[in-house]
Amino acid sequence: MLPQSPTMAELPMKLSVLQSVCPLDCPDTCALDITVQDGRMLQLAGNSRHPITRGFACVKMAKYPERQQHPERLLTPLKRTGAKGEGRFAPISWEEALQTIAEKVTEAIKKFGPESILPYCYAGTMGLIERDHPLAFFRGLGAAELDWTICSATASAGWEANYGPEKMSTPPEQVAHSQLILLWGINVLRSNSHLVPWLKEARKQGARIVHIDPYRNETSRFADEHWQIKVGTDAALALAIGGEILRQGLEDRDYLETYANDLSDYRQACAEWPIARAAEFCGLEPQAIAQLACDMGGEPATFIKIGYGMSRNEGGGNAVRAITLLPALLGSWKHRGGGGALSTSGAFGLNTTRYSGLHLLHADRPHVNHNELGSALQAEQNPISTLFVFNSNPAAVAPDSQSVHRGLTREDLFTVVLDHFQTDTADYADILLPATTFVEHPDLYTAYGHYYLQWAEAIVPARGEARPNSWVFQQLAARLGLDDEVFRMSTEELARELLDSAHPHVSGIRFEQLREQRSIRLNLPVDFRPYSAGSNFTDRKIRFTPAPQQIDFQERLSPEFPLRLISPPGAYMLNTSMGNLTSLIKAAGGEPTVLIHPDDASAYGVQDGGPIRITSQQGSIIRKAIVSTDARQGVVVALGLWWPKLSPDRRGLNELTSQRLTDLGGGSTFGNAVVHIAPAPLPVAPNSHDGSTTDDDL
Ligand SMILES: Nc1nc2c(c(=O)[nH]1)N[C@H]1C(S)=C(S)[C@@H](COP(=O)(O)OP(=O)(O)OC[C@H]3O[C@@H](n4cnc5c(=O)[nH]c(N)nc54)[C@H](O)[C@@H]3O)O[C@H]1N2
Ligand SMILES: Nc1nc2c(c(=O)[nH]1)N[C@H]1C(S)=C(S)[C@@H](COP(=O)(O)OP(=O)(O)OC[C@H]3O[C@@H](n4cnc5c(=O)[nH]c(N)nc54)[C@H](O)[C@@H]3O)O[C@H]1N2
Ligand code: SF4
Ligand SMILES: [Mo]
Numbered sequence: 001m002l003p004q005s006p007t008m009a010e011l012p013m014k015l016s017v018l019q020s021v022c023p024l025d026c027p028d029t030c031a032l033d034i035t036v037q038d039g040r041m042l043q044l045a046g047n048s049r050h051p052i053t054r055g056f057a058c059v060k061m062a063k064y065p066e067r068q069q070h071p072e073r074l075l076t077p078l079k080r081t082g083a084k085g086e087g088r089f090a091p092i093s094w095e096e097a098l099q100t101i102a103e104k105v106t107e108a109i110k111k112f113g114p115e116s117i118l119p120y121c122y123a124g125t126m127g128l129i130e131r132d133h134p135l136a137f138f139r140g141l142g143a144a145e146l147d148w149t150i151c152s153a154t155a156s157a158g159w160e161a162n163y164g165p166e167k168m169s170t171p172p173e174q175v176a177h178s179q180l181i182l183l184w185g186i187n188v189l190r191s192n193s194h195l196v197p198w199l200k201e202a203r204k205q206g207a208r209i210v211h212i213d214p215y216r217n218e219t220s221r222f223a224d225e226h227w228q229i230k231v232g233t234d235a236a237l238a239l240a241i242g243g244e245i246l247r248q249g250l251e252d253r254d255y256l257e258t259y260a261n262d263l264s265d266y267r268q269a270c271a272e273w274p275i276a277r278a279a280e281f282c283g284l285e286p287q288a289i290a291q292l293a294c295d296m297g298g299e300p301a302t303f304i305k306i307g308y309g310m311s312r313n314e315g316g317g318n319a320v321r322a323i324t325l326l327p328a329l330l331g332s333w334k335h336r337g338g339g340g341a342l343s344t345s346g347a348f349g350l351n352t353t354r355y356s357g358l359h360l361l362h363a364d365r366p367h368v369n370h371n372e373l374g375s376a377l378q379a380e381q382n383p384i385s386t387l388f389v390f391n392s393n394p395a396a397v398a399p400d401s402q403s404v405h406r407g408l409t410r411e412d413l414f415t416v417v418l419d420h421f422q423t424d425t426a427d428y429a430d431i432l433l434p435a436t437t438f439v440e441h442p443d444l445y446t447a448y449g450h451y452y453l454q455w456a457e458a459i460v461p462a463r464g465e466a467r468p469n470s471w472v473f474q475q476l477a478a479r480l481g482l483d484d485e486v487f488r489m490s491t492e493e494l495a496r497e498l499l500d501s502a503h504p505h506v507s508g509i510r511f512e513q514l515r516e517q518r519s520i521r522l523n524l525p526v527d528f529r530p531y532s533a534g535s536n537f538t539d540r541k542i543r544f545t546p547a548p549q550q551i552d553f554q555e556r557l558s559p560e561f562p563l564r565l566i567s568p569p570g571a572y573m574l575n576t577s578m579g580n581l582t583s584l585i586k587a588a589g590g591e592p593t594v595l596i597h598p599d600d601a602s603a604y605g606v607q608d609g610g611p612i613r614i615t616s617q618q619g620s621i622i623r624k625a626i627v628s629t630d631a632r633q634g635v636v637v638a639l640g641l642w643w644p645k646l647s648p649d650r651r652g653l654n655e656l657t658s659q660r661l662t663d664l665g666g667g668s669t670f671g672n673a674v675v676h677i678a679p680a681p682l683p684v685a686p687n688s689h690d691g692s693t694t695d696d697d698l
Contacts, residue, residue, distance in 0.1 A: 017035050017036075019456070019518050020439055027344075029447035029449065029450070030057055033047050072421055073420055079097070084408070086427065094467070098472075101431055111385070114142035115366050117143040117385065118368055121388075126446075127443025129495065134473040140482040140484060142365065144365055146367075149370045149667050154312065155308050158324065161664065163531060164537035167344070169342060169343060170529070171528050174526070175337065177337030178303035181305070185307040187218065189219045190217065190569055192449055194449065210223060214635045228283070230283040232671070234315075235319040240277075243273060246267060255333075261541040296326070303332070311667065312668055312672070314660065318548040318551050325544060333531040333532045336527060339529065339530065374401075374402075385412070388416045389415065395408065396641060396652045397575055404654075420435055420437055420466075434467070440461065442458050474487050507523070563677060564635050566638070566671045591642075594639070600634065601625065606625050609625070611679070612625045616656040657670050
């Protein structure tokens with residue numbers, strides 16, 4: 001069996017700077033310059049010629065060489081030797097690993113049907129082939145379908161309810177021309193840092209920047225104003241602004257006449273949120289809201305950038321709808337520097353019919369929602385017999401960890417995990433397989449923060465016996481008798497087919513050209529103005545009816561659970577990726593922390609720097625408290641998704657979150673959890689993960 005990754009002989013051994021693309025789930029999808037020597041990665045920097053990357057990468061990716069060469073990289077296939085979840089393994093050959101998996105899958109199909117097999121995957125790599133091509137294997141088998149709802153589903157559903165399919169955004173390059181910029185529920189300096197040069201340019205030309213976020217962070221300090229809004233109240237604020245714009249007659253009537261459906265329902269929804277009521281509900285100043293509405297109404301080049309973080313609560317979909325109707329109300333889409341941005345991903349127009357096996361999909365497959373993995377693994381009806389995890393770390397990132405843990409420890413569940421490291425999820429594997437990293441395999445990249453398509457070659461040989469996901473699933477397809485042509489296509493062939501599209505945004509871009517140039521802009525001008533001629537629905541009308549609403553949360557604050565917990569991205573990790581690097585753990589302060597407002601700290605007896613126990617309806621964890629007005633009063637801000645097993649109490653943040661879904665798109669409610677806090681001594685010994693919460697150490 002030959003690996004698909006290049007061998008040492010094919011790659012330069014002398015010191016060279018080679019191009020690549022950042023594979024992390026970040027809107028910026030940076031073009032990278034990577035210094036390699038003797039097959040090792042020495043240094044990583046942003047490519048200076050790339051118009052979006054502009055020569056800088058982030059602190060996380062700068063440490064990728066440490067990750068690439070890490071002594072704990074998985075280098076051979078492994079089989080479980082200890083109890084489920086214990087994480088003890090012994091090396092086996094690829095032959096034995098693939099044979100065992102093929103036999104287990106055959107047996108599962110015979111006993112329970114192919115729909116008892118579930119892939120659990122997400123965006124460990126954003127490379128299209130390594131991310132999506134494995135799905136062809138599962139679709140070929142007739143496995144259960146996974147609904148990808150853990151991250152962007154709610155915000156996308158909200159956006160698409162207004163504007164139709166294929167989300168587009170004002171190009172980042174246009175933001176330089178904006179005059180009034182709202183950064184709404186997004187920490188741009190941390191999670192979309194390549195937008196910042198344009199924000200700075202806009203500011204140089206007089207733009208005002210307002211940040212709306214319950215957590216005061218580097219973006220708040222960068223902005224001209226910070227509005228520390230209450231969690232989950234954004235729809236009310238947006239409707240109040242909309243109402244004021246209508247009251248003053250500042251809406252763009254011509255644009256609405258042509259491109260909006262009936263506004264009467266929206267007018268009524270706005271009328272329910274007079275400024276005074278919204279100000280009280282959102283915890284903001286009424287005069288400031290009135291002034292902002294007036295300023296937006298007078299400034300055609302208003303631009304609203306919204307984040308995904310603010311959509312992770314029960315009303316997230318409606319909040320996104322309410323906010324993103326504002327540029328339509330104002331007709332900002334027509335103007336240079338105006339409009340808004342969530343994602344550019346809908347613009348790529350690739351030919352996606354075959355690479356992920358959509359042509360093999362059986363119509364009647366059961367669906368499993370990302371956020372309901374715990375319940376799905378424990379379901380009595382149609383139980384999951386076989387679980388494949390790749391590009392994801394559900395034991396840490398999926399909500400309701402205790403439920404996930406109960407599912408993963410089922411004796412009769414056969415679990416295969418492919419990863420670079422022995423993550424918390426990998427501990428539960430029956431077979432654990434070593435995957436290649438982005439520098440060890442080629443791939444094609446789109447983006448969700450800009451309009452460039454990119455190609456990356458493998459630039460170092462795979463370490464040990466690591467193999468690409470695509471190779472693993474093609475091998476399994478062959479063993480299980482799946483004979484569709486797609487299972488014999490190389491990465492390059494798959495990429496060529498993806499590019500073979502008549503869509504005007506990509507037509508004419510040839511693979512050879514992309515391989516040569518590495519990064520090519522879609523056929524879209526820099527001053528592209530999406531939605532300037534209406535929505536992507538066939539009638540071009542933007543949907544103001546039915547109107548978005550401020551949703552009344554079911555998970556309410558109460559004397560027992562008086563605080564809300566949110567978990568914005570940490571600066572030094574990307575979800576749990578990079579969370580095992582010593583240098584980054586150190587940079588992040590050595591242990592996971594939570595921010596607590598001084599009033600909450602004194603109300604609950606919490607000391608700055610002291611350990612506290614945080615308890616929700618789902619579970620309980622111990623964290624170090626930082627007392628700071630960076631957290632809004634009433635809100636606990638947990639920074640970063642630390643590896644549970646690298647946290648002092650060996651428990652992850654998702655012990656506290658639930659499988660509750662949002663209002664639109666079946667998304668996650670990570671920003672919803674109600675909690676109480678109390679001082680706690682530091683855990684002396686790691687807690688055993690016994691599925692219960694004890695107060696032993698209180
Ligand atoms: N450094 C770093 N960068 C990342 C990631 C990471 O883990 N680390 N993760 C990547 C991924 S997977 C994603 S999806 C994106 C996420 O990025 P986005 O969600 O697009 O943006 P965030 O920076 O998370 O900003 C979310 C902000 O919303 C705020 N927020 C939470 N609840 C509310 C609310 O109810 N209303 C308002 N107005 N604001 C609220 C949070 O405090 C936070 O500052 O970032 C990507 N980039
Ligand atoms: N409480 C709380 N939970 C959250 C969030 C939150 O804000 N709060 N954020 C949510 C969000 S936005 C997201 S996107 C999800 C993210 O959830 P995941 O997509 O699971 O993200 P990661 O934790 O980064 O895990 C990715 C894994 O893929 C592996 N990987 C990377 N490249 C490859 C490859 O080529 N092959 C294979 N086989 N493996 C690879 C990495 O080593 C890593 O272990 O988490 C969600 N969970
Ligand atoms: S994580 Fe984002 S900012 Fe950092 S290198 Fe990757 S694409 Fe660029
Ligand atoms: Mo995400």
